[in-house]
Amino acid sequence: MDSIPVIDMEKVGLLRSEAEIDVTTLKDISDEIKKAFTSVGFCYMKNHGISKTLIESLFRASRDFFESPTEEKQKYRRLQDSYFGWMSPESEILNPKRPNDLKESFNYLPSQDTNVWPSKRFQKINQDMYKQCSAFAFRLMDILSIGLGLEKAHFKECHQDIGNPNNQTALRSLYYLPIETESEIKPGQIRCGEHTDYGTITMLFQDDIGGLEVNINGVGYVPATPIPDTIVVNIGSLMQRWTSDHLIATAHRVLIPEAELKLRQPRQSVAFFIQPNNETMITCLDGSDKYTPMTSRQYLDMRINETVY
Numbered sequence: 001m002d003s004i005p006v007i008d009m010e011k012v013g014l015l016r017s018e019a020e021i022d023v024t025t026l027k028d029i030s031d032e033i034k035k036a037f038t039s040v041g042f043c044y045m046k047n048h049g050i051s052k053t054l055i056e057s058l059f060r061a062s063r064d065f066f067e068s069p070t071e072e073k074q075k076y077r078r079l080q081d082s083y084f085g086w087m088s089p090e091s092e093i094l095n096p097k098r099p100n101d102l103k104e105s106f107n108y109l110p111s112q113d114t115n116v117w118p119s120k121r122f123q124k125i126n127q128d129m130y131k132q133c134s135a136f137a138f139r140l141m142d143i144l145s146i147g148l149g150l151e152k153a154h155f156k157e158c159h160q161d162i163g164n165p166n167n168q169t170a171l172r173s174l175y176y177l178p179i180e181t182e183s184e185i186k187p188g189q190i191r192c193g194e195h196t197d198y199g200t201i202t203m204l205f206q207d208d209i210g211g212l213e214v215n216i217n218g219v220g221y222v223p224a225t226p227i228p229d230t231i232v233v234n235i236g237s238l239m240q241r242w243t244s245d246h247l248i249a250t251a252h253r254v255l256i257p258e259a260e261l262k263l264r265q266p267r268q269s270v271a272f273f274i275q276p277n278n279e280t281m282i283t284c285l286d287g288s289d290k291y292t293p294m295t296s297r298q299y300l301d302m303r304i305n306e307t308v309y
């Protein structure tokens with residue numbers, strides 16, 4: 001596979017109730033998804049059933065927040081030993097060989113909510129989005145369990161505490177600042193440096209600006225061109241480790257689009273980073289000893305420690 005496939009989730013997405021989805025349907029779709037995740041590590045999903053109105057509301061509310069004065073945003077900044085809250089522009093470096101990422105973000109985990117928000121509305125939209133993303137994530141868990149020949153409930157059970165303190169699954173709104181002139185950009189600086197995601201799976205909602213690129217094996221970096229109403233879904237490195245490199249966590253990055261018009265525009269995206277419960281042992285599912293077992297939390301902490309802040 002040398003491009004990112006589009007998978008139709010109509011029969012297994014949130015437009016269907018769980019009772020409507022039989023194992024044969026899950027098996028069929030899991031074969032298709034597995035093909036994508038064992039080769040490209042990425043796919044687009046359409047007809048996922050997550051409310052379009054809710055997604056649009058989150059993009060709008062996040063943008064209002066990011067475009068508010070820095071002094072205002074400071075009130076909601078991420079506190080030490082917590083992931084919840086605002087992270088200022090250029091505060092993260094995903095590829096240490098490059099200058100700081102040209103982005104800022106707002107992270108939400110229900111269990112770390114300090115109840116300090118720019119507005120009740122922003123909080124409610126994040127809460128609702130977190131719930132819908134979790135519901136869709138559980139559908140993905142069933143599909144992956146079946147696709148890998150495990151009990152249907154296997155991955156669901158390992159993720160059942162999403163939203164609770166012993167699970168680090170997070171919703172992150174990202175804002176890539178508009179670049180007024182090229183002189184603002186340091187040599188080698190991009191919107192988000194090359195990296196693989198840390199967890200099980202990432203669900204990414206992007207606007208129409210573009211810039212996300214995916215390093216397909218044997219092909220090189222290809223654009224993950226925005227396709228309206230789809231989510232970009234990719235495997236994280238914990239899942240690659242868990243499956244002894246069967247499912248692959250593909251490196252990706254966000255460039256600054258060259259087109260003059262787009263250069264002066266901000267870009268927005270929203271990511272839902274799915275993590276297993278903290279104490280879940282990540283032991284190679286094929287019974288091999290390719291990777292040393294460690295808990296989901298130990299693995300996440302190891303990866304976070306490698307990220308430069």
Ligand SMILES: O=C(O)CCC(=O)C(=O)O
Pocket residue numbers: 174192197204206212252253254268269270271
């Ligand atoms: O904004 C994007 O399109 C991708 C962001 C990303 O890869 C990440 O935050 O892990």
Ligand SMILES: [Fe+2]
Pocket residue numbers: 195196197252
């Ligand atoms: Fe990423």
